[in-house]
Amino acid sequence: xxxxxxxxxxxxxxxxxxxxALREVSLSIDAHRLMVLKGPSGSxxxxxLSIIGCMARPTSGRIRLSGTIIPESLRDQQTExxxxxxxxxxxxxxxxxxxTEIRRITFGFIFQQFNLIRGxxxxxxxxxxxxxxxxxxxxxxxxxxxxxxFFSLSRKASSRVEWLSGGETQRVAIARALxxxxxxxxxxxPTAHLDTGLSYEFMNTMERLKxxxxxxxxxxxxxxxxxxxxVDRVVGMRxxxxxxxxxxx
Numbered sequence: 001x002x003x004x005x006x007x008x009x010x011x012x013x014x015x016x017x018x019x020x021a022l023r024e025v026s027l028s029i030d031a032h033r034l035m036v037l038k039g040p041s042g043s044x045x046x047x048x049l050s051i052i053g054c055m056a057r058p059t060s061g062r063i064r065l066s067g068t069i070i071p072e073s074l075r076d077q078q079t080e081x082x083x084x085x086x087x088x089x090x091x092x093x094x095x096x097x098x099x100t101e102i103r104r105i106t107f108g109f110i111f112q113q114f115n116l117i118r119g120x121x122x123x124x125x126x127x128x129x130x131x132x133x134x135x136x137x138x139x140x141x142x143x144x145x146x147x148x149x150f151f152s153l154s155r156k157a158s159s160r161v162e163w164l165s166g167g168e169t170q171r172v173a174i175a176r177a178l179x180x181x182x183x184x185x186x187x188x189x190p191t192a193h194l195d196t197g198l199s200y201e202f203m204n205t206m207e208r209l210k211x212x213x214x215x216x217x218x219x220x221x222x223x224x225x226x227x228x229x230x231v232d233r234v235v236g237m238r239x240x241x242x243x244x245x246x247x248x249x
Contacts, residue, residue, distance in 0.1 A: 001028065001029060001030055001031055001065075001066045001088075002027075002028070002029040002052060002063065002064070002065055002066075002184075002215075003027075003028055003029075003062075003063065003064040003066070003088075004025060004026055004027045004028075004029075004051075004052070004061065004062075004063050005026050005061055005062045005063075005064075006024045006025070006026055006060065006061040006062070007022055007024070007025040007026070007027075007048070007051060007058045007060075007061035007062075007063070008020070008022055008023060008024055008025075008058060008059050008060045008061055009021045009022040009044075009047050009051065009056070009058050009059050009240075010059045013059065020240055021044050021047040021240050022044050022047055022048060022051070022058070022240045022241075023239075023240040023241050024061070024241075025044075025048060025061070025240075025241065025242055026242075027235065027242065027245065029052075029215070029217065030215075030232075030233075031183070031215050032210070032213050032214070032215055033210070033215060033216075033232040033233065034206060034207075034210050034215075034216040034217075034218070034230055034231050034232050034233075035215075035216070035217050035218070035231070035232060035233045035234075035235060036217075036218045036219070036220055036225055036226045036231050036233070036234050036235070037049065037217070037218070037219040037220070037235050037237055038220065038221060038226045038234050038235065038236050038237065039221065039236055039237035039238050039243075040221060040238065041221075042239075043237040043238050043239065043240070044237050044239070044240040044241070045188075045219035045220075045237055046188050046189075046219055047240075048219075048237070049186050049188055049217060049219050051063065052186065052217065053103060053107045053109060053184075053186045054091060054099045054102055054103040054106075054107065055103065055109075057092060058092060061092065062090055062092050063090070063091050063092050064088045064089065064090050064091070065088050065089055065091055065102070065106065066088025066089075089102075104129070104180055105180060105182065106182055106183055106184055107182050107184050107185075107186055108129075108176075108177030108178055108179075108180065108182035108184070108185045108186070109177055109186050109187075109188075110173055110174055110177050110185065110186070110187040110188070110190050111173070111188055111190075112188050112189040112190065112192050112193070113193070114169055114170065114172075114173040115173075116161040116169060116172060116173060116176070117161070118160070118161060118162050119160060119162075120160065120161065121157065121158050121159060121160055121161070122148065122153060122156050122157055122158075122159055122160075122161055122164065122168075122172045123141065123144050123145065123148060123157040123158070125161055125172055125176055126144040126147055126148070126172060126175045126176045126179055127140050127141065127144045127179065128176065129176060129177075129179050129180060130143075130144075130179045130180055140179075143179065144175070144179060145157065147175040147178055147179065148175060150175070151171040151172075151174070151175055151205075152171075153168060153171055153172065153175070156168055156172075166194065166195070166198055167198050167201060170190075170194065170198060170201070170202060171205070174202075174205055178209075182214075183213075183214065183215060184214070184215045184216075184217065185206070185209055185214050185215070185216045185217070186217050186218075187206075187216070187217070187218045187219070187220075188218075188219050189219055189220055189221075189222075190202055190218065190220070190225075191220065191222045191224060191225055192220075192222070196224065199222065199224045199225070200224060203224065203225060203228050203230065206218070206230065207230040210230060233245070233246070234246065
């Protein structure tokens with residue numbers, strides 16, 4: 001579970017250009033569910049996802065992760081009771097070196113533009129997020145190959161990503177998000193540049209990941225996403241606040 005309490009995010013604080021992106025957002029996110037943040041551009045969806053995924057810090061407020069793996073490097077910083085009881089960890093005040101480790105083992109990210117690295121092959125792109133762990137190259141390549149097989153892309157392993165079709169690019173981006181076997185998948189407007197068929201294909205993939213026990217968080221104003229039968233909860237946002245947080249019908 002992920003618990004957010006009174007999250008506030010201010011950009012350019014104290015300057016004439018100050019902008020409040022999030023205003024005292026409190027939210028509980030259940031594990032093994034698919035939740036969609038719905039709202040217009042500028043509503044705060046992307047900012048909230050980046051804070052949940054430990055890619056940005058809130059200006060104020062607290063975030064607690066529970067039921068996740070606590071990195072070995074962080075165990076000495078926590079009380080023995082907290083580790084043993086798996087009550088979770090409060091991440092907002094942690095030093096960046098610990099946030100980096102939590103981000104790597106807990107979250108997999110799918111970006112709106114996919115952000116694959118041109119000039120690298122499909123399998124090399126999938127391997128990129130796992131390189132800092134120091135794992136043997138052969139084992140890492142095998143795991144990336146297994147993901148390519150999972151997405152029926154084995155024949156494209158050595159193809160540079162700029163040669164792939166839209167659907168193939170999408171699947172490589174999802175495979176890259178899975179390379180570290182994260183418990184939470186975060187996707188920011190993942191269907192914004194996809195046609196209808198590929199958008200439904202994306203949601204079918206998210207259903208497979210949810211069925212495997214992943215928690216899936218998606219920011220989207222696409223009805224193919226938020227009106228999907230596989231969505232457990234739709235959280236409406238506007239002007240940096242939550243305006244609705246009901247269960248998907």
